[in-house]
Amino acid sequence: MAIVLGKQYIERIDGLNNEVWIDGERVTGKLSEHPAFEGILRTKGILYDTQHDRNTQSLVTGITPNGTERMNFAFEQPVTVNDLKKRREATQLWARKSCGTVGRSPDYINTAIMTLGSSPGFFEKKYANNVQGVYEQAVKKDLSFTHTFINPQVNRSPNYLKFEFLNELNKKDIIAAKVIDETEEGIVVHGARLLATQGGLTDEVLVLPTGSATSDPSYAYAFAIPSNTKGLKFLCREPYASKVSNSFDHPLTAHFDEIDSVVVFDHVLVPWDRVFLYGDAERAAGIYKDIHxxxxxxxxxxxxxxxxxxxxxxxxxxxxxxxxxxxxxxxxxxxxxxxxxxxxxxxxxxxxxxxxxxxxxxxxxxxxxxxxxxxxxxxxxxxxxxxxxxxxxxxxxxxxxxxxxxxxxxxxxxxxxxxxxxxxxxxxxxxxxxxxxxxxxxxxxxxxxxxxxxxxxxxxxxxxxxxxxxxxxxxxxxxxxxxxxxxx
Ligand SMILES: Cc1cc2nc3c(=O)[nH]c(=O)nc-3n(C[C@H](O)[C@H](O)[C@H](O)COP(=O)(O)OP(=O)(O)OC[C@H]3O[C@@H](n4cnc5c(N)ncnc54)[C@H](O)[C@@H]3O)c2cc1C
Structure with missing residues (x-):
């Protein structure tokens, strides 16, 4: 079965032991029992449960590409207008569960994974299988993703990245995450990215180029890795949910505070089979538009x-x-x-x-x-x-x-x-x-x-x-x- 129940999703996230920092401490117990995260994880669990509910299943699930199982609707490549209509209605069914306040319901980045996985021809031949491999795993296990597409806000001058490159800053001075090494196993990424909503609360992280042009190949990369990859840290903003006492006083905060986090890559090894794009400024610039x-x-x-x-x-x-x-x-x-x-x-x-x-x-x-x-x-x-x-x-x-x-x-x-x-x-x-x-x-x-x-x-x-x-x-x-x- 390629669709999970809410309980399975929550157990899986608890079991990952992701490195999540909040209020000055690393979370050591189960995320689902932490007051900052229990509400949003329960809410996401409710969304996953609709995949098994007889009244909603046909809307919020589709059939896997091999035609054998059900899968999350967002993984379905739309090919007809009816597919798009169904996609819209399914998104809206999920959105109604939170008055539209949960932006990163599991259909958001799952849509990106579907789009990437449906467009292997866009990628360099040596990486195309990786993109499809991640998509197939995501479908099979009903994985959830967070994403981080932008650099830290330290310096937004148009010449900043060029400046950083030209000055050949020491590795310890790196701010925006970049590839600092290549090994037989993969690329090594070091630095930080913004702003992963639900960072640490998903199975995997999707990292795409920032969208701004770069002449430095070490900033031109795209990949997806498990949230518990060694060296990956999620530094959460101040939580709102843990400070509220009940649903009467804070009817939305208590359930839908998604948390946003800075993502730190501390010498993270991204295995080659997880790399979608590397050192390719042209594809990095086109990844959002060229595959839509x-x-x-x-x-x-x-x-x-x-x-x-x-x-x-x-x-x-x-x-x-x-x-x-x-x-x-x-x-x-x-x-x-x-x-x-x-x-x-x-x-x-x-x-x-x-x-x-x-x-x-x-x-x-x-x-x-x-x-x-x-x-x-x-x-x-x-x-x-x-x-x-x-x-x-x-x-x-x-x-x-x-x-x-x-x-x-x-x-x-x-x-x-x-x-x-x-x-x-x-x-x-x-x-x-x-x-x-x-x-x-x-x-x-x-x-x-x-x-x-x-x-x-x-x-x-x-x-x-x-x-x-x-x-x-x-x-x-x-x-x-x-x-x-x-x-x-
Ligand atoms: C609540 C929230 C959740 C988010 N969740 C995610 C997420 O899950 N994943 C993710 O990747 N991102 C996420 N983001 C980040 C979001 O994509 C950025 O906020 C957005 O792209 C703007 O970038 P910035 O915040 O760095 O602003 P900046 O780019 O720093 O802009 C700051 C100000 O400077 C101006 N400015 C800066 N550069 C230029 C320029 N070149 N030309 C003209 N004006 C400029 C802007 O107009 C703005 O007024 C989230 C943001 C918020 C607020």
Missing amino acids: LNIMLLFQAVSRQVVKTEYLLGLGEALAQSIAITEYSHVQEKLSEIIITLEIMKALLYRAEMGATKNEFGTLVPEAIPLMTASSYYQNIYPRLVEILHLLGASGFIALPTEKDFQSTVGKDIEQYLQGRNAGAKDRVQLFRLAWDLTMSPFGTRQTQYERFFFGDPVRLSSALYQAYDKKTLVEQVNDFLQNHHGY
Whole structure:
């Protein structure tokens, strides 16, 4: 059986003994019993369980390439429009389990693994089998992946990597992970990468080139290795989940804090059979675009963002109803802004699906421009959606008693003074707590930063859209008008 149950996934992660550091300590016990990770691991377990649930199995699983077993839906190479539709619906089913807040559900990087594995012709002959080998293992064992695609933020000057190269810095001065040695067994990678969401909580790590041009071959690499490879360390950010006490007070943080981590490669040996690309600046520059990896990932991301926007709209409307403000025209206008966002995102997603075309590797790839548009648009609009909730909820986001307050001797006062128009105080507070946790708590604030940046810097993504957009015929149309309008 190529699909695991949640319990099997969690046991496997616990058994890896990955080197995970958090709050100044290395985690020594089971990750699933650590307060920072237990919520998100349980949540991921629930997603894996849907693969075995009779009601959802046909949607969230596909049939393995050899036709014998079921596999995670994201590993299925889409070849028809129906495949894309199924992929979207499956992603959205998973996204609904977390109000769209879990960005790295196992369909995200699994989609990248599928895309890589379906495009062996892109890679140098000597590495093509490796890519397919990793894909086949991932399918067979239902593996999960984190990824790290960018360099540490130490110096973003355009000349930094060139400078580092020219100065032949000592190995001890290396910052951005690079290949420092080649042996019979493989390449040796040393340095750091950002920012692996769920780093340490997955079976493997996918490492791809940063996307910025490099003339130094030691930065041109791609590979996937097990998370417990010797020398691999995950340095986690401050956890949010371990600091919360219950689901009433922090309904999202308690279950969906994915954790993000800096990944350190301390002389990590990457075996040759795990190397996808090395020393090949041209392929390194083309890996996202030439096999449409970026577009396949965007299809997953935009599908999830649609779900998240549905929740934002549902929350906004429920908040407004709970304090009876829906009749004010500016409130309706604000809620309409969320409606407009939702409808634009859905329209772009469906248009991408309908405009899909097969690439040279046989993958049916959604149309790029609508997805690039959706992603750039959402990066900018998401903070405004959050602001709308804040504007509607006003002090309701601050006068937020905890579950303990309700249970205390002042509980009666709270019941009396914090009730809603048509709801008891507990229901109203629970609703406001959900909105607060999505938009204002440390978890919620990270959500905003996530939507702004997770797919890359908004400025450079807008530039990419500009460059990809076919403007030629539009300019010709204008020129044509200028030349011919005298005849009116
Ligand atoms: C919550 C969260 C989760 C993430 N998860 C992952 C993950 O799982 N895996 C992963 O690989 N990455 C992940 N990322 C990283 C994400 O891909 C980056 O944040 C994004 O690519 C931007 O890079 P940066 O953060 O280094 O910003 P920087 O590139 O340092 O940008 C900082 C500022 O400088 C400007 N700037 C920098 N360079 C240029 C330039 N060349 N031209 C113009 N302006 C420039 C930017 O516009 C920006 O305003 C995550 C990020 C966040 C916030």
